[in-house]
Amino acid sequence: MIPVILSGGSGTRLWPVSRQHLPKQFCEIFGKPLQTLTVERCRKMGSPWIVTGKALQTLTELNLKQNNVTNATVVYEPFGRNTAPAIAVLCHLLALKGQEQEIVGIFPSDHLITQEETFLNVVNFASQVAEGNKVVTLGITPSYPETGYGYIQTRNVSLKESGTLRAYSVVKFHEKPSLDRAKEFLSQGSFSWNAGIFVFKVSHMIALFKQHQPEMWNLVSTLKADSSNLEEIYSKVQSISIDYAIMEKLTGEELACIPSEFGWNDVGSWDAVASLQKGHDVINVKSQGNFVFGEPEKNYSMIGLDDVLVIDTKDALMLVKKEHSQDVRHVVEALTQQKSKLVKEHPYEYRPWGYFEILKDTEHFKSKVIRVNPQSQISYQSHAKREEHWTITRGTGEVVLNDEVIPVKAGTHIHIPLGAKHRIRNNTNEMLEFVEVQLGSYFGEDDIVRYQDDYKRS
Numbered sequence: 001m002i003p004v005i006l007s008g009g010s011g012t013r014l015w016p017v018s019r020q021h022l023p024k025q026f027c028e029i030f031g032k033p034l035q036t037l038t039v040e041r042c043r044k045m046g047s048p049w050i051v052t053g054k055a056l057q058t059l060t061e062l063n064l065k066q067n068n069v070t071n072a073t074v075v076y077e078p079f080g081r082n083t084a085p086a087i088a089v090l091c092h093l094l095a096l097k098g099q100e101q102e103i104v105g106i107f108p109s110d111h112l113i114t115q116e117e118t119f120l121n122v123v124n125f126a127s128q129v130a131e132g133n134k135v136v137t138l139g140i141t142p143s144y145p146e147t148g149y150g151y152i153q154t155r156n157v158s159l160k161e162s163g164t165l166r167a168y169s170v171v172k173f174h175e176k177p178s179l180d181r182a183k184e185f186l187s188q189g190s191f192s193w194n195a196g197i198f199v200f201k202v203s204h205m206i207a208l209f210k211q212h213q214p215e216m217w218n219l220v221s222t223l224k225a226d227s228s229n230l231e232e233i234y235s236k237v238q239s240i241s242i243d244y245a246i247m248e249k250l251t252g253e254e255l256a257c258i259p260s261e262f263g264w265n266d267v268g269s270w271d272a273v274a275s276l277q278k279g280h281d282v283i284n285v286k287s288q289g290n291f292v293f294g295e296p297e298k299n300y301s302m303i304g305l306d307d308v309l310v311i312d313t314k315d316a317l318m319l320v321k322k323e324h325s326q327d328v329r330h331v332v333e334a335l336t337q338q339k340s341k342l343v344k345e346h347p348y349e350y351r352p353w354g355y356f357e358i359l360k361d362t363e364h365f366k367s368k369v370i371r372v373n374p375q376s377q378i379s380y381q382s383h384a385k386r387e388e389h390w391t392i393t394r395g396t397g398e399v400v401l402n403d404e405v406i407p408v409k410a411g412t413h414i415h416i417p418l419g420a421k422h423r424i425r426n427n428t429n430e431m432l433e434f435v436e437v438q439l440g441s442y443f444g445e446d447d448i449v450r451y452q453d454d455y456k457r458s
Contacts, residue, residue, distance in 0.1 A: 001127050001199075002102050003042035004090055007035060007052035007060065007109035008080055012332045012343075013268050016316035017293065020344040025110035026059045029273060029293070035063050035109045039072070041116055042107060045123065047071040050109075051086045054078050058352050078231040083196075084213065084245035085237045088220040089230070091206050096225050100203040103127045106242075108196050112276065114263030122165060122260045126199040129160050129167045129256050135208070135247065136167065136199040139192025139259045145182035148268060148326065150175055150194040150243070153185075154257050165260065169252035173243060192259045195266070198242070205246075212249045216240075270309045270325040289322065314347050352455040353378050359435075366443040372397065372432040377425035379453035386440030386447060388416040390424070395432035399424050408434075421451060 011023035018024035025035040042048040048069070052060050054076045064072055075089060087106065094102060105123055113119050126136040139152045154168035161167075173194065177185060185191035209217040219237050223230060247255065265272055273293065280292035280300055287302040294300055294312035302308065307322040318331065335343045348357035353376040359367040366386075372378065372395075380400065390399070396409045400423045401416065408414065408424070416422045418440065426432035450457060 001045045001123070002047070002049060002094070002099070002104045003045040004049045004051060004104055004106050005035075005038055005042055005109045006083060006086060006106060007050055007056065008086075009110060012329055013326075014270065014273070015328055015332050016311060016313045016318055016342065019342070019346060021055075021349070022059070022346060023056070023110070024267065026056075026063065029267070030112065030277065033063065034112060034267065035060075036067055037112070038107060038109045039063070039067060039069060041113065041119065042105075043069070044120060045105065047073070049090065050074045051090055052076060052109075053080055058350055061352065062350055075227065078234050081234055081237055081239045083242040084240045085216065085220065085234065087205065087242050088209050088213070088216055089223060089227075089233075091202050091209070092220050092223050093225070093227070094202050095206060100206070102202050103130050104200060104202055104205070106196075106198040108266070110267060111195070112263075112265045112267050114265075115261075118260070119262035119264075122258055122262060123199065125160075125162045125165045125167070126258055128162070129258070130199045130201055130204075132160075133201060133204045134159075134254060134256045135205070135250060136256045136258060137170070137247070138195055138197040138199075139257045140195050140264050141259050141261050142186055142191065142193050145179060145186050146193065147176055147179055147182050149266075151177065151182075151185050151191045152194050152257050154190050154192065154259065155252060156190060159256055165258060167256045167258050170250070170255040170257050171252060173248050192257060194243075195264055198247075208246050208250070208254075213245050216245070268326075270311060270320065270328070271322060274309055274322070291322075316342055351378075352376075354431075356436075361443065364439070366438040368436045368438075369393075370434055370436055372424060372426040374426055374429045374431065377454065378423050379448075379450045379455075379457065380421060380423045381448050381450050382419055382421050383416075383440070383447050384419065384449070385442040386438045387418045388422075389437045389439070390414040390416065390434045391437075392432070392434045395426065395430050396428055397424060397426045397432045423452075 007025055009023040011018040011020045014024045017027050026033050039048060050060060050072055057076055060074060122138060126138060129136045137152060151174040153171040153174060155171055158166040158168055216237055219233050223233055265276060267273060274291035280294045282290055282292050283301040284290060285303045287305045289307040290302045290305060292300045292310040294310060309320045309322060309325060311318045332343055354372045356368045356370040359369060392408045392410050392412045394410055399406045399408050399414050402421050
């Protein structure tokens with residue numbers, strides 16, 4: 001099997017921890033990022049593919065590097081066009097490699113699965129069913145009448161069996177129901193939650209695109225093997241989900257569902273997170289049922305409060321009553337209207353060479369702590385609107401200042417004049433850290449002219 005991870009998302013449902021520039025699959029909410037957990041699962045099936053946005057390239061490559069994944073193939077979409085174009089592109093690229101008869105599994109990057117062995121067994125059974133030219137979806141056996149998921153209705157007679165696992169023909173996909181409708185689904189017993197996990201043969205999915213989305217396939221089939229014309233194709237292709245584009249158009253003979261339980265959760269709200277982990281230690285006084293996801297060095301106390309979720313980051317604090325966390329979208333909408341940076345970015349940011357965190361940002365100066373990974377260097381660059389002062393706080397390395405190489409260590413101070421070409425290089429196997437203070441008239445990240453860069457950034 002070829003496991004394919006779809007890694008996208010706008011980063012809004014778990015705001016303020018998850019944001020557009022750091023969506024939830026890269027956030028360390030469960031000890032490891034969800035993307036890491038997904039990659040670890042998928043590597044047990046085969047060499048993984050990842051389809052993600054160009055904007056997430058740095059995070060994706062850092063995640064793969066940190067997890068020593070060297071056999072992954074990554075497709076970077078120039079911008080989001082939903083899941084149908086992503087899967088069409090994947091199928092075309094696999095066909096160009098002569099892999100049309102391969103079985104593919106599509107897995108979201110931001111779901112939590114706690115029963116991995118059971119999950120892998122279900123996927124293996126799905127692969128067997130997919131060999132018969134069926135698109136197989138994994139359904140989650142519902143445990144309560146959830147209104148936030150779509151449902152898959154199946155027939156009562158199984159198509160194929162393996163031990164306790166059974167595959168059924170699909171009657172219909174149902175959109176997110178009302179509570180009464182969800183209760184009805186639960187009582188009937190032939191409905192599963194739609195987890196967005198699909199298994200199919202490449203050649204069969206191509207045939208389905210040709211039949212049900214001929215215009216999309218005609219565009220995608222012009223994609224070159226090196227994906228050099230992907231942006232041109234994406235500028236013309238329709239934005240549509242695989243559910244609407246293909247799945248809902250299939251008959252019961254073409255589509256199968258395997259109802260199953262493997263500890264699945266789409267982690268779609270802070271209520272879901274609170275149900276899955278203990279959270280920060282809290283001193284409760286006349287309080288109960290509270291959950292805090294906060295800064296590790298802070299103390300949290302609750303007095304006279306019950307069933308409150310507290311989500312605390314360095315630059316944002318959100319308090320929400322349990323069972324209301326789906327309404328976080330309204331906060332994000334309000335911040336978007338205000339054009340707030342809080343929707344997109346944190347005070348810290350990852351780069352291909354390391355990481356920086358903004359300590360202070362004022363009209364007359366800006367300060368950061370910057371960490372350069374072992375055997376890495378920033379680009380050779382200059383700034384038109386600011387000078388910089390660097391104080392090394394940890395590690396050793398060298399600064400290149402107007403082509404002069406200057407060794408540096410903890411305690412070294414370097415002044416970068418306005419317009420000077422400069423870079424810092426960590427040529428050791430330990431982290432290099434320094435504090436940067438900027439003085440000038442503008443401190444935006446776009447005030448950079450790059451003369452040389454290991455990561456081919458313009």
